Amino acid sequence: MSDSVRAGRHRLNFSPGESLFVHGASFAHLGLPGILFACVAALVAGCVDAMVGGGGLIQVPALLFLMPRTPVLALGTNKVASFVGTSTAAARYLRVTKVEWRETAPMALVALIGSLCGAHAASLMPATLLDSIVLAAMVAIGIYLWRNKTLGVVEDLRFDGLVRIGIMGTGGLVIGFWDGMAGPGTGSLLIFFLVGVVGFEFVRASAVSKVVNCATNLGALIVFAPGGSVAWGLAAAMAVCNLSGALIGTALAATRGSAFIRKIFFGVVSLLIISVAGKLAFG
Numbered sequence: 001m002s003d004s005v006r007a008g009r010h011r012l013n014f015s016p017g018e019s020l021f022v023h024g025a026s027f028a029h030l031g032l033p034g035i036l037f038a039c040v041a042a043l044v045a046g047c048v049d050a051m052v053g054g055g056g057l058i059q060v061p062a063l064l065f066l067m068p069r070t071p072v073l074a075l076g077t078n079k080v081a082s083f084v085g086t087s088t089a090a091a092r093y094l095r096v097t098k099v100e101w102r103e104t105a106p107m108a109l110v111a112l113i114g115s116l117c118g119a120h121a122a123s124l125m126p127a128t129l130l131d132s133i134v135l136a137a138m139v140a141i142g143i144y145l146w147r148n149k150t151l152g153v154v155e156d157l158r159f160d161g162l163v164r165i166g167i168m169g170t171g172g173l174v175i176g177f178w179d180g181m182a183g184p185g186t187g188s189l190l191i192f193f194l195v196g197v198v199g200f201e202f203v204r205a206s207a208v209s210k211v212v213n214c215a216t217n218l219g220a221l222i223v224f225a226p227g228g229s230v231a232w233g234l235a236a237a238m239a240v241c242n243l244s245g246a247l248i249g250t251a252l253a254a255t256r257g258s259a260f261i262r263k264i265f266f267g268v269v270s271l272l273i274i275s276v277a278g279k280l281a282f283g
Contacts, residue, residue: 046245053187118180
C-alpha cells in the first residue's frame, strides 16, 4: 500500500491505444459489467461502513480486482466514493445522534493533519510492517470485544472536559496518520477507540467516527487527486451507490441500536483479520 501512495504523487500516463476512457473524467477503461460490479461493491461498502466502518474491506479489493495494473488509480477512486458516502453517513447521524462539537471538531482537525502526514510518510514504511501492525491491533480488538460482552451497548464515559478532548485528539491524530498511509480498517479503529477508550456507546461512536473519517478521507484526497490518481467517471458512479448504502446503513444503525451494531462490528473485525492475515501469508 505504501508504495502505491508514493506512486500516487506522480501523474499516471496511459498509452493512446488503451481506451478513450482511461483518465480524467473516465471509467478507467472498464466495460459495463465492471462498472456495475464496482457500483454494487460501493453500495454494500457504504452500508457496512456507515454502521461500523470497514467499508474499504469490500470496496478496495473490488477495485483492485478490476484494475490490477493501476492500483494507485483504484485507491484514489476509492477515496472519492468513500468520502461522499462517509459525508452522507455523518450528516444522517448528526440528525439523530447528539455530538459534542467542542470535542469532535478538534479530533477531526488533528485527524486531517495526521492523514496528510501519513500520506507523505507512506514511502518510508514497509507495507508488510503496516499490515502486521493492523493485524495485531484487530486481533487484540476482537479478543477485547469478545471478553467484554456489554462494551459499547451502554455509554460509560471515562474522562471529562479537556482530558477527554485531549485523548480524543491524540487518537484522531494517530488513526488519521494510519489512514493517510492507506492503512485498512480506519473506520473500525476509530469506532473501537471511541467505544473502548473513551466509553461511547456504538451509535454515538459511529456518528463521531464518520465526522472524523470525513477529515481523514479529505486528507488522502488532497494527495491523490492532484496526482491524477482518480477515475472521475467511475468515482462519481460509485459515490452515488456508496451514498445510497450509507443511507441504508445509518437507518439500520438508528433503528436497531448499539447491540445490533456491536454484532456487525465483531463480524467486520473478524473479516479484517482474515483479509490482512491472507495478504501477509500469500502476498
